[in-house]
Amino acid sequence: MAPATYFTDDSMLRRVHREKVVALSGPRALLMMAAHPVAFEGFFMATGSLDDPYTRLRRTAEVMDAIAWRTKAEADRATRRVRSMHSKARGTLPRDAGPFPAGTPWAADDPELLLWIVACLVDSALLVYERYVTSLSADERDAYWADYRVVGRLFGLRDEDMPAAYADFETYMKDMLRSGDLHVTPTAREVGIDVVLRPPVPLKVRPLVELANVITVGLLPGTIRRGYRFSWDPARALAVRGGAEYVKRVLVPLLPGSLRYVPAAVTPAAAAA
Secondary structure (H helix, E strand, O other), X not given: OOOOEOOOOOOHHHHHHOEHHHXXXXXXXXXXXXXXXXXXXXXXXXXXXXXXXXXXHHHHHHHHHHHHHOEHHHHHHHHHHHXXXXXXXXXXXXXXXXXXOOOOEEEOOOHHHHHHXXXXXXXXXXXXXXXXXXXXXXXHHHHHHHHHHHHHHHOOOOHHHOOOOHHHHXXXXXXXXXXXXXXXXXXXXHHHHHHHHOOOOOHHHHHHHHHHHHHHHHHOOHHHHHHOOOOOOHHHHHHHHHHHHHHHHHHHHHOXXXXXXXXXXXXXXXXXX
């Protein structure tokens, strides 16, 4: 009998995150998270998350991988460590950060802060999936959000802390973007750009990084894009959308499973598909 897992191959979470192209959502999600002054100035900076950002990002990816693909026991161990770290990470903002004055208290296990982190992951993953893989029905989006509510619970959120259905989640995101709480601070702008858009990679892959950067900037909401002072214009928007249509209609459908899907999702049958 196979060990118990939180998700199966039929779940929407695995269906979305088996696609390698969904990795394009990561930089966008991080820039979205950092646009919340408490999340960035309080949590990311004060907890040392950016002292060695790429190691921290790799560990976060490993936790998410455990939740999506490994056994419940492995996922529980990984998220228990994260919750333990969050329970000890708290303090006050060291400086004014947008609408939040210096001295504003923060805690890494604050449900409102955790929800924003989870929401940025969900919003970014679905945006990339629908832009580059295929459109989803309302029922499929509901199923994906229901799966992510499981993820939220593993990180310490209660059901009442999270939107009940995907339509409620959409309302939450729209409200956050209009709330005035999101503000890209000078530090977030400097560090976010350096970490997300200038990763330490070999020179030969820099052109791919630059392409991914253009996509990341294009996927951001306009208000947040302007907060980071990224330049944008209709020509670039058209080019990014045209490239997405090519990937969605031509490239992705023709890729074999071994190239299209992440290793955890590739079975012998999928690799031959």
